[in-house]
Amino acid sequence: MLKELREQVLEANLEVVRRGLVLYTFGNVSGISRKDGLVAIKPSGVPYERMTADDLVITDLEGKKAWGDLRPSSDLATHLHLYRSFQEIGGVVHTHSEFATSWAQAKRPIPPFGTTHADYFYGPIPVTRELTAEEIQDDYVHATGVAIVECFGNRDPLETPAALVADHGPFCWGRSPEDAVHNAVVLEAVARMATYTVGLKPKKTGVSQTLLDKHYFRKHGKTATYGQS
Amino acid sequence: MLKELREQVLEANLEVVRRGLVLYTFGNVSGISRKDGLVAIKPSGVPYERMTADDLVITDLEGKKAWGDLRPSSDLATHLHLYRSFQEIGGVVHTHSEFATSWAQAKRPIPPFGTTHADYFYGPIPVTRELTAEEIQDDYVHATGVAIVECFGNRDPLETPAALVADHGPFCWGRSPEDAVHNAVVLEAVARMATYTVGLKPKKTGVSQTLLDKHYFRKHGKTATYGQS
Amino acid sequence: MLKELREQVLEANLEVVRRGLVLYTFGNVSGISRKDGLVAIKPSGVPYERMTADDLVITDLEGKKAWGDLRPSSDLATHLHLYRSFQEIGGVVHTHSEFATSWAQAKRPIPPFGTTHADYFYGPIPVTRELTAEEIQDDYVHATGVAIVECFGNRDPLETPAALVADHGPFCWGRSPEDAVHNAVVLEAVARMATYTVGLKPKKTGVSQTLLDKHYFRKHGKTATYGQS
């Protein structure tokens, strides 16, 4: 079932490893077929080295398994809430990449400190609120997704395709699983540079709205001029 | 003698190198056969590149050599004290991995700053007290083991399978040599993120007990749901 | 057209990747044929892995395309302004290398903290002023070049072949594209060490003029003694 999607999702999972964003079985990538209302996701706790497209799990948007022998990633419910809430996204990735995770642990949003950030993220990378004890105990994984969506408010999730889950780590997304992973890789680079930048200038603030607009819209939207048409 | 154990211990020693936790002949991994009351450990000062399972040394729990031509690791007495005191562990590893060692040198326990930590370690990574001059002079290696056991008090050593020896570096353990090394690799990642986190937020404290419980018991114990059953 | 130059520029672009200075399609290198008044530059947004010398774009010094099917790098106008203003340079490179970019984001010039710096850069690495909102909106890429040239004043651009564009990242140059990339690699190392140095000694100042002279002129100019004659 949905073999092409499963292969894309497998490849995106392996790319996360090649880019050094995860250790062991940490992290997970999913992709969605909007037409079918089905999500393909990494299985839980299977070593990347021997993962094949047949190990992936397919569920519907409520988490009911539609295909596959294995258990889905333990973070499935977060992915599903993001797909339900952010209608235009096609892929979701969660990592514990070390610099983004450190900002998540510090519960500091990452301000747009420069053009690298502005090329990919149209404003600060938000941090979720802490979950209540009840949320953690009763419905932790779903509540994580709820908190991510909440912290976006009216912001367009495709304009800033990443959030830091407080005390946990980054979730990123994009138009496809591949695109989501690309954003996760850039987020880690942005987080690394932001860490060095505040070391050099503790009171550093974000770039001007004008510069943010210039860089963001040079690469995104109808007025983009970056790349080959 | 105990060829299978020696091969497991050799492989665990080589994994420590592959994971970048040691330089030159630094570090050492051992494993125990509880049935036989015998421990296989890395020889002292032998380059990893040419180490074979025949270079390992087997001793009893008092350190009497039972097999092998070479001298055992100079840290043998620490390993043995851990095996005698922590009855359920099957492997021990010592490294000078750089971030964990830096916390050991700073004599700061590593608080559970996020879910990566909570997934593996059920509470802070403790730091041993400083040894007295007498302990250092008379029975240094054994006293190091005593100090590790001491700093656990009533805590379950398998729930937090690591300690930082003050001014020295980490010791980790697990149900097997392989498991011990896995914990050492994660400890280094956790120490790295903890270093960045306190840089970003000097007063950062550990996560809530509720979040610690959620993550720890999602991966450990009877209620675990992570991975494939 | 200008096949040899295009091959040099291609090779310089690939070297930037091999040296770890860029992610994905970030960064760009160009080279100039002064005799022909033509510049060869990386195309915009083409993956390095499949870039060939035939993908490069050749323009005149006003940016009019003279050869090639693809769009030139979106930073072309900055490169051209540097070539027009700095008559002796033969290559220009722009990266988002992480430590140099962090200094650019912190808007701190990099002082000559030691002899590694002095061996390559005859004084501080300057930071450009912030562009005005009008400059950003109307003529951003060209204005970036203007700001770089401005911040050099009367300094010889070949004696300090690098500048940090505020909130953006480094531009470097040299007598050839290869030389420009070499300088970019050293700049990143210098920025990395400068970061660690101010961590260890926040009030650290530049080396003495005497030491700067000694090291710089040991490697550069008529009195140079470094290397084989």
Place this chain on the structure above:
Amino acid sequence: MLKELREQVLEANLEVVRRGLVLYTFGNVSGISRKDGLVAIKPSGVPYERMTADDLVITDLEGKKAWGDLRPSSDLATHLHLYRSFQEIGGVVHTHSEFATSWAQAKRPIPPFGTTHADYFYGPIPVTRELTAEEIQDDYVHATGVAIVECFGNRDPLETPAALVADHGPFCWGRSPEDAVHNAVVLEAVARMATYTVGLKPKKTGVSQTLLDKHYFRKHGKTATYGQS
């Protein structure tokens, strides 16, 4: 002439590259034949990738060339002064390895913060005084050697086989060129951990003399027990 020595010195130079201690043509290693009073050293500015044992240069202890077609390393006079002053050393290495260089730039000696340091260096890694303007102008390279020897006073240079030249970088030595490089690799690891340690604990001081003695003499001198006899 002295082919075996040249091959050892070549190999030690290449090891410096493999260990990531140098960029481009930075750094240099030499070795001495005490019997012949001759030193073999890396040529100046030759890329490591194509260096052969025939490119090395042999000089006497006053710097007079005894063999070889190329110019010796520009740091030759420092090496020679170390060989003349430290009678028991057999190899010298100079690098700009990034963490050790950062301590040199900060002009902070590296205290023995833990047992990794104590295993190799019997006390702080000293920093040289700044050279006078006259020394820099008139006899810079030799004066650098003089300052290194000066900062050792009565300390045994083989017990602490490294010094940080202020505003410049580390020089290390040992009983052979190979041994010198080994010490340079460990120094860089020690400097890296010392950097993280002071970040975590700014007022961190060196370990006790008792612990320093225990670790140092476990690996060095007549009472050593580390390794195979």
